[in-house]
Amino acid sequence: DGGITQSPKYLFRKEGQNVTLSCEQNLNHDAMYWYRQDPGQGLRLIYYSQIVNDFQKGDIAEGYSVSREKKESFPLTVTSAQKNPTAFYLCASSIGGRAWDTIYFGEGSWLTVV
Amino acid sequence: AQTVTQSQPEMSVQEAETVTLSCTYDTSESDYYLFWYKQPPSRQMILVIRQEAYKQQNATENRFSVNFQKAAKSFSLKISDSQLGDAAMYFCAYTPNSGYALNFGKGTSLLVTP
Numbered sequence: 001d002g003g004i005t006q007s008p009k010y011l012f013r014k015e016g017q018n019v020t021l022s023c024e025q026n027l028n029h030d031a032m033y034w035y036r037q038d039p040g041q042g043l044r045l046i047y048y049s050q051i052v053n054d055f056q057k058g059d060i061a062e063g064y065s066v067s068r069e070k071k072e073s074f075p076l077t078v079t080s081a082q083k084n085p086t087a088f089y090l091c092a093s094s095i096g097g098r099a100w101d102t103i104y105f106g107e108g109s110w111l112t113v114v
Numbered sequence: 115a116q117t118v119t120q121s122q123p124e125m126s127v128q129e130a131e132t133v134t135l136s137c138t139y140d141t142s143e144s145d146y147y148l149f150w151y152k153q154p155p156s157r158q159m160i161l162v163i164r165q166e167a168y169k170q171q172n173a174t175e176n177r178f179s180v181n182f183q184k185a186a187k188s189f190s191l192k193i194s195d196s197q198l199g200d201a202a203m204y205f206c207a208y209t210p211n212s213g214y215a216l217n218f219g220k221g222t223s224l225l226v227t228p
Contacts, residue, residue, distance in 0.1 A: 033215055042118070042205055042218030043159075050214065058215065088157060099147050099209045100166070103216060105159035 002027045004106035006091050011111050013078065013085065021076045021109045023091035029104075031097030032074035036060060037088040037108075046089075049074055050097035078111060086113050118208050120219035127196045128227050134181075135191045135222045137206030145211035148182065148189045153203040153221070162204070165189065193224075201226040 004025045013019045025032065031050045035043040045058030049068040063082025068074055074093075078085045089109045094101040117140045127133035139148070150162040165173045165182050172180050177197075181190045193200055203223050207216040 031214075040123075040220065042207075042220045043216070044218075045215045048215050056214075090157075090159065092159075097214055099211050099213045102161055102164070104161075107156065107158045 004091055004093055004104060006089075006106040006109050009107070009109060011109060012114050013111060014114060016080045018077055018079050019111065021078070021089055021091075021111070023074045023076065023106060025072055025074075025091075025093045025106075027093055027095075027104065028071070029093035029095050030071070031094045031101070032068070033092040033094075033103065034058075034064070034066065034074070034076045035090045035092065037090060043090060046076065048097070084113075085111055087111060118206050118217055118219035120206055120222050122222045123220075124223045124225065126225045126227060127193070127200075129196055129198060131196055132192060132194045133196055133224065135193075135204050135206075135224070137189045137191070137219060139187050139189065139206070139208045141187070141208065141210065143210040143212075146213075147209050147211070148180075149207040149209075149216065150178070150180070150189075150191045151205045151207060151218075152200075153205060154199075155202070159205070163191065196226050198226050198228070200224060 007022045033048045034046040047066045049055035065077045091106040094103045119138045146167045148165045152160045163175045177194045203221045205221045206219040
C-alpha cells in the first residue's frame with residue numbers, strides 16, 4: 001500500500017546528542033514536509049521540500065536540519081542546538097506542493113530528551 | 115502573517131447529535147484554501163474537508179459540512195449524526211494560493227458521549 005512511513009515511532013535522546021528521524025514515502029510525491037506538535041498546540045512547520053535537492057526553512061527551523069537526496073526520503077536531524085526537542089514529529093507529503101494539493105501525513109514519531 | 119484561531123479547546127456532543135466547531139483566520143490574501151483535519155488518538159492526521167475561498171458553495175463530505183463566511187473570515191465545521199469514532203482533536207488549517215504548507219490552529223478536542 002502507498003503511504004508515508006516514519007521511524008522510529010519512539011526515540012529517546014540524551015542531552016547534547018544529534019538524532020535523525022526517518023521519513024519515507026512511496027506515493028511518488030514531489031513535496032515533503034516536517035511538522036512539530038507540542039501539547040495543546042497545533043502543528044508548526046520545521047522544513048519543507050518541493051523537489052529533490054532543494055528545501056526551505058519553515059517557521060521553527062532553528063536546531064534542525066534536513067536533506068532531500070532522493071524523492072522518496074526526507075530525514076530530519078534534531079541537533080544539540082535544539083534546546084527543547086521533546087515533541088511529536090509528523091512527516092507529510094503532497095503531490096506537487098501547491099496550495100490545493102492534499103497533504104498526507106505519516107503516523108508520527110515521539111522524541112523525548114532524557 | 116496568517117493566523118488561525120480555534121476558540122474552543124474542548125467540545126462535547128452526544129451520539130447522534132450535531133456539533134459545530136469554530137475557526138477564524140486572519141489573512142490579507144483573496145485566494146486561499148481552508149481545511150479541517152482530524153487527529154484521532156493514533157495521532158495520524160486525516161483530512162476531513164477542504165474549502166476553496168473562491169467557491170461560494172460550502173463544502174460537504176457525508177456527515178461533515180462547513181459554514182464558510184469569507185467576509186467574516188470564519189470557517190466552522192458541522193458534524194451531523196455524531197458517532198463515537200468522531201472523537202478526536204480537530205484542527206483548522208489555512209494556506210494561501212501562493213503557499214506551500216499549512217498553518218494550523220491549536221485544535222479542538224471533541225468528546226462524543228453515548
